[in-house]
Amino acid sequence: MDAGGEGSQDVSAGDDQLLHRALGVTDGERDEVEAILGRSPNHLELALFAVMWSEHCSYKSSRVHLKRLPTEAPHVLVGPGENAGVIDAGDGIAVAIRIESHNHPSAIEPHQGAATGVGGILRDIFTMGARPIAVMDPLFFGDPSEARQQWLIEGVVAGISGYGNSVGVPTVGGELTFDACYTQNPLVNVLCMGVLPTDRLVLGQASGVGNLAVLLGSSTGRDGIGGVSVLASAGFGGGSDAEDAAKRPSVQVGDPYEEKRLIEACLELLDAKLVVGIQDLGGAGLVCATSETAARGGVGMDVDVSAVPRREPGMAAYEVMTSESQERMLAIVTPADLAQVEDVCRRWEVRAAVVGRVTDAPVGTPGRLRIFDGFDGEVLGDVPAVALSEDAPLYHRPMARPGDHDARAADDPGALPAPADCGQDVLTLLTDPSWVYRQYDHQLFLNTAEGPGGDAAVLRLAAPGLPASERGLALTTDSNPLWCSIDPRAGTAATVAEAALNIACAGATPMAVVNCLNFGNPEHPEVMWQLSEAIDGMSEACLALDLPVIGGNVSLYNESFGADINPTPVIGALGLIERLTCRPPGVTLVDDATLVLLDASVGTTGGQRNPPSLGGSRWAVECRGHRHGTLCALDLTGHRRLVKFVSELVAEGVAGGDGVVSGIHDVSGGGLGVALAELSVRSGIGLQVAGVADHHELFTEAPSRVVVCTTRRNELVARAAEAGVGFRVLGTTGGDRIVVEGLVDLGVAEATESWRTRLPSLLDELAPATPV
């Protein structure tokens, strides 16, 4: 028995002792495989375990911590562990959501890495029976004035644009963060949301002995072999260009046209109830899809590798089983329905090949995944399906609070000298990300009431085939690695709080969150401590705000040259709007109105210190290069009250009522100074604010604050007082200057120009000369 073959990579050659290490399997893990099988694994079997037990697929370093997250609520239909989390949105409609990372592939090959990240997450969503209706992309790069970062940014954005636009799913938001820690290891996260009639919900499981496993979509090639183990589960070692180039074949290549037809074919198969289960092929390819569907269904599966359509000759069995070729799905079909399934696929020009059969799992024994060379041919491998998907070792990796933590906390940026001109620092912190999102179709399906650039995207709850509904959805992704590097626990809690507040600013009630935990090397005890703290912070905030965590992704080994990235937990939050008939006011101003700061940051517990902390603020880091100190306190009880109040206030106008809110923006990165300036440049209207004491108050990122523009000041403050929400009248709107008395005096035109041109002036230089 030989898993290698003609033209295969060098795993077949060589020495058993070293093979498992070359595949990324530790000595201990190899022994465990041997114990499970009761014999030595052959090369193919070892390759299957290597990919399925990789960090990326098995979460072996993070699972013990993830268990601490709250995952349940009455409206949660599917929680973590499936392809996507699903909530009941009412009116017979369910919403599926998932977030993932494609960091390492994008570092190596930015265009295809990002493109296939989009492709992969779409499949996770339509696997659940949902039509994908929105994508969001949080992106993190190094200094954008460096040529290599520009190449990465350009490639990643073009990859998302090229794939997402073509496949026909709008990209409605995201984030753009620059920090030197991402120089060698950019982060490319992608969130996807889909909608489905609740009764179409399907789970990725096999059932019915004798049913057929039908592989749909692309042929299988050598692209992406070992992507999860080679790329996603190790850092960039020496970081030499030659080494990175050598990893490039582990990046898959995407074909959005194939994916578009696959989506339509799969949704048609599900509508016609022609499949009993369906599963996408993503990381770890066919071995993952077959073992997971079998394990979830409590059955076994026989797979005939010779029946898998291939794109190149001479592929070894292990290559066919672990290839991450894109745009493939595995459908479980009854023999009686096969002809109809083939008809639907033919119409959509989607390839369909029977590659497996569901087999019995005798009582008390796990179903087996058996790999055949022809169903009547040789057995190439035989392992318990559940051992691959669920029996990966769980690691309680050592954790340690960084030794310099206290010293860094004590080094407070509050002592930094005040800026000579706060206005110039506001300009430094003001960047319009529309250079990115103008390259994304963010309007398809006629759902987008509020697109990218605001606090949260707002979409109609509508798609072809759904019951009619007046409801709407709000969606946001948020992260703050600066906060999290100072205090991963408090920083992550504040990130969740901000996400919930962004949802509220759109007039929606926060319903659920997903998370993408981007961290460094888990073998560094400080990184494990960060991860554990972040999970605890998320857990605290989610419990306090009644937010179930319905899915997540962990991306570890984000490091280069031995230096770990800042802890970067990304929170995706989903909110529900009861009645969406008018666009939410959004980040804007109207003339001759009053600006009111709603403020729950002082809370009920004594509040912030005075002056408020600048630790972890964009001002301290980006204007002064100071990354230490402590964060402002977060009072979750007060925050919860604020979220409810803001959500109800905005919802009145969104539902078609005479809303009291004319414009709204939460205070986050860059503090009040940047929030005010953004309101002004996005509307072209000036403002005059008084009573901001100093640069501490202007730039602090104390949580739980929202700026509201209203023409009905008395009504707003009366209602805030009644709701127990702190408030302060900041000033008025109008004119053509942004004035914060004693601190800032900028022309709106000047600020707008600076805001608009920052990114294009860096990035458009790359565009080749074009005919005019």
Place this chain on the structure above:
Amino acid sequence: MALRIGVVIFPGTNCEHDAMLAVQRLGASAELVWHGDGSVAGFDALILPGGFAHGDYLRPGAIARFSPVMEAVTRFAAEGGPVVGICNGFQVLTEAGLLPGALQKNRGLRFLCTTTTVRVETDRSVLTSGVPIGTELRIPINHFEGNYTCDPDTLAMLRAEDRVVLRYVENPNGSIDDIAGVCNAARNVVGLMPHPERASDPLLGSVDGTVLLTALLTSVATPATATVA
């Protein structure tokens, strides 16, 4: 009886439901026409919606023009039937030879999704019949290959025959003579890069697209107004 609008779908088309929804909201009925179908009988007008027909492989519209439905679309157009190509649909119509010129990559070589202002340049087309010349409309564009181009003779002909239907007020993509949409000599076939269906609901931020779609439905209902020579 409601007008019947056929919305042609190729594999890779993605704006078909949006186009259907927009005309349905204006009181028409709309049905999908599969690219493999050889007939468009019974429809009062056809829309070729946006998307990426056949993945835009080779170049946008290059493969779609060979789909069986295009013979039927060509016959329908030759008989005076109103045909509107939006975005990718415009690209398909130029590749099929139903409209002059071609759509090349945007100036700046990037995909552009943004709202533009376009000016109605003629009221003699199925899409602008009855709309005052000079009307400015805010309508989104969403394309990589939207940079309209043609040879000088064709441009002179388009101008002389009043066949430029829409121009951009601020040219976003490098189109020659700011052209956003053109029509054929018989004025019943119109192609445009902006997406009127994306400006068809106050929730989307603009309803200006309904000006064009309403004009289409009106000129279908009263054909004489549309084919003024």
